[in-house]
Amino acid sequence: MDFPANSVVVFEENRTRGELYSLWLDEYDVDVAATKREADTALDGAVVVAVLNQGFADGAASKLLEIVRARAPLCRVVATRERSDPFPDLNVDHQLVKPVFEEELVDLVETLLCRANYHLALSRYYQTNVDLSAFEIHDGDHPPDRTQYDELQQRASKLQKFIARLTKQMEQEDIRAVKRDILLERDIEETDSTEKIDSKYRPGKCTNCGQRWDGDADGEPAVTQLGAYVWRCGGCGHVQMAADPSHQHVNRW
Secondary structure (H helix, E strand, O other): OOOOOOEEEEEOOOHHHHHHHHHHOOOOEEEEEOOHHHHHHHOOOOEEEEEEEOOOOOOOHHHHHHHHHHHOOOOEEEEEEOOOOOOOOOOOOEEEEOOOOHHHHHHHHHHHHHHHHHHHHHHHHHHHHHHHHHHHOOOOOOOOOHHHHHHHHHHHHHHHHHHHHHHHHOOHHHHHHHHHHHHHHHHHHHOOOOOOOOOOOOOOEOOOOOOEOOOEEOOEEOEEEEEOOEEEEOOOOOEEEOOOHHHOOOOOO
């Protein structure tokens, strides 16, 4: 993956609308996919933001989302939908209700790109320091390759400066969101997928059935977190989303 990453894919069957989104996002590397075949071609590990129409390919959005997660683990996903459409059971980062306006889409994609690059930079910085530590803890009979060691130090320094620049550009809530994502990934690896994951932004109860989410229900989790701001009720299965605190202007469903 090129660094910093700026690859965006718009999955939109309405090609005119997709090209319009691409025009709005022309400062980035944008591909528009209007068919399943085009989607398969456009999607690779370098994609860091996807704009996904909920109705893409006659309801294949959920399957496409699985492929996105598998091929591009760092990809942030924005789903667009008609106001009359039901709230989808999709684990996405944000929902935008049509009509989508240029300012909100551009601002949101910029924020998600910053998050993705911050996540990537932190991961690479951590790995570089692990590699440096391996050089520093070595057998005395086998001194480290000084050239490679110097290259790692230079890489760590560049990453540190890049992270510092990103930090100045990002809102504190966006920084915390990336750290929550990293912690959530670790929690998912270490716990059962049905285990409840708490968040201070979790609503107090289900808006559909009214069940409280501050405890368990009949021995089962009262709520399961599907994404940074998305939860599924353990009582009725209703999927509920709270607005990202750093993007209160994003349309609510």
